[in-house]
Amino acid sequence: MNKIGTYEFIAEPFHCDFSGRMFFGHLGNQMLNAADFHSTDRGFGMKYLMTINRSWVLSRLAIEMEEMPTQYERFTIETWVESAMRFFTSRNFCVSDGNGRVYGYGRSIWAMIDTVTRQPTDIYSIDNGAINNWIVTDKPCPIEKGGRVKMSENVELVKTIEVNYNDIDINGHVNSVKYIEHVLDLWDIDWYREHHLKRFEIAYVAEAHQSDLLNFYLEQTAENEYCVRLVKAEILTGNQVEVCRCKLLFTQ
């Protein structure tokens, strides 16, 4: 079996925005599907991990696109494991038309947790470190790695929303892709008419649950560069806990 997994998708009409370009959130979802197909086919997918009380947890995701697939276009996501360590593995993505025209790339970092204790566990413990058989070092992914998203205290609370039923996945917390959608909803269509989102980067810190309030803190860090910190206010305790940080780069 090839170390690189290749999966075909279609830019479904209702997964495209007002301009006919695919929403970043839906593209992110298809990347996560590709990751799941790839790892399942190679013996370390979510469905198997569930049976041994393990789960992959997405720690970071960066997506950088030169252009977006448009309505009804077929596109291909290639995905491969770039490296694996005891507690983290990095997985890359290439989005193309399947004929050499590249739309963009993705980079992700994953941890593996014990679903009972919620603690990180040793990735090499799965099938005697079998993940090492799948590492690809010679396929380029020419976008920057996600770094620490630095924000000052000079942030503005721009929105508060409540976590709803449709935000929550089978893990009982807000699905990784929903954060992307909620963050992109901080800007309106008039903004997106003038600006293309080139890069979206997210670092997950804690999990948000049903009924949590999510506070969105925004800071402009450069021209066309914005950082967003999501903080949950837990409904029962009132605790304020950072949930994730995002960095967005727009082009005009």
Add this chain to the structure above:
Amino acid sequence: MNKIGTYEFIAEPFHCDFSGRMFFGHLGNQMLNAADFHSTDRGFGMKYLMTINRSWVLSRLAIEMEEMPTQYERFTIETWVESAMRFFTSRNFCVSDGNGRVYGYGRSIWAMIDTVTRQPTDIYSIDNGAINNWIVTDKPCPIEKGGRVKMSENVELVKTIEVNYNDIDINGHVNSVKYIEHVLDLWDIDWYREHHLKRFEIAYVAEAHQSDLLNFYLEQTAENEYCVRLVKAEILTGNQVEVCRCKLLFTQ
């Protein structure tokens, strides 16, 4: 070509709720995809209609499920045209495992509009009434047709949300499926732990746009039966206009 179109889908993990069952909204989206595949293959799909300034507009949708596909399950949607008149056509759906086990059914009513004038146009004008070649009268769809959703004045305003970037599709207005999601978000996970949504029915009245405020009015009309009226408050004029009505039937 068979008059009935048959399409395979998978219940993607992030399209499933906390219980591992597919979200109603995502199932609705796949029904709309199946409708689009079916009509495209037979010469009257959206992509072709766009070239002649025509578009299908969903007028009503009713989905009634005995059970829902669960995470990673492959399922089949069959769809066919039950009847066609000058200004409306009815299209049905059957959701099954592809091997005779039926999960549920859907019924939908569509109009065709001129995308320039936004007025209804004659469905029979497309390819000399070719749609009549595709009508299936002998395939059962044993769920009730959607009727007029009757609500009293005894309704309660339970929520107001703003229409965001991710709600809007290429038509420039709120995507049909997003209403389903927003309505289902009126209930929380504790409710869904105790209740299964058996039937969801929606009648579309007007289109909502970016920045409109959506007011949700709720009325309990019987045991486990709820009706919801969505009214948009247009941001520029302050006009209050009914957008759609829904009827939900839960089981315990």
